[in-house]
Amino acid sequence: MPELLNQIREQLAALQEQKLLRKRRIVDGPQGPLLDVDGRQYLAFCSNDYLGLANHPALHAAAAAGLEKYGVGASASALISGHTSVVEELEQALAAFVGMPRALHFSTGYMANMGTIPALVGPGDVVFSDRLNHACLIDGARLSGAQFRIYPHADVARLEELLAKSSSPRKLIVTDAIFSMDGDIAPLPELLALCEKYDAWMLVDDAHGFGVLGPQGRGSLAHFGIQSQRILYMGTLGKAAGVAGAFVAGDALLIEWLLQRARTYVFTTASPPLLASALLAAVKVMQDEDWRHQHLRELIARLRSGLAGLPWPLLPSETAVQALIVEDNQLALDLMEGLREQGISVPAIRPPTVPKGTARLRISLSAAHSIEQVDQLASALHALAANNADASARGMTRNVIE
């Protein structure tokens, strides 16, 4: 066997050994609280479809109308012939919705960050990054060739020290607005104050806040009531908005620059226009069906009170992402399996997605869930915790047996 294949086979075996090998399961049918996975139906708490729009009839109808009008493919990049009237309209609607001068549509959030950061900074500049930021902010910063400085999670004082020491011409702070595996919200007003004090700029990744936080889901900046020319706002459209894609909004000059220079915008085929049709409907539903935001808040409160008394800490979070920290990789897998046996699907998240020793169940809620479904999850977890405690008391934990 060629050496490369040998090495890769060993590396895969090592992942298996460390319980870090990931497996895909096959989903059939639309997204929703009841999900058909590998031929069985589960009550699912694993999607980022926070408002329950991924299978909403208004989005279906709009996608079908978009299909009729534009066909399936965009055929070329936006700068050649792929920029359709519906995408133009979507960019304007998104900019207005988040209260920024202009927006640019990208195919995915990953591509938006990978294109935006290198368009703004390069060698000689510095990117300051929260330790828990999403992979695509980190990869975008690396790709830019700028110096990369990590500050401890949400540690504004430490970030200020780093900024004060820096004499580089361009300083860019990059941060998740809601941290995807923890669910807490970045201290955006304090970060903005540092931008103003130290002549820095900020890219806010609101993948989990757009559609969820702020009035009508206008996002994390609206949640805090902040606005600034120094902020570029990245929202993704495959999570709360229920479809796919992303946008970057901000000062009109910055957005024009991205249009010229963000390589993941310029050198890629535009996404199918029918997705933009569906997204226009999503932005409208967010405004017309505010009950979805209210219901989601009720579910969050219900889950948090329902999980009180478990032996594992629930991280503080007022968002749809709720993390139950069990620390041990195997315990996280056992709990995931235990829930699965009861017909409930909650993902176990392990390193390297989260720091070592912080394996967790990542529970995500959607406005499509009912109160009863959330109660069902809470009871199942209490039952598993009781079993686990019994087993420990009898000296029968897996560790002892081994």
Ligand SMILES: *Cc1c(COP(=O)(O)O)cnc(C)c1O
């Ligand atoms: C999901 C996610 C992205 C990537 O967005 P996609 O549109 O799925 O590529 C970026 N940032 C954060 C924080 C995310 O959670």
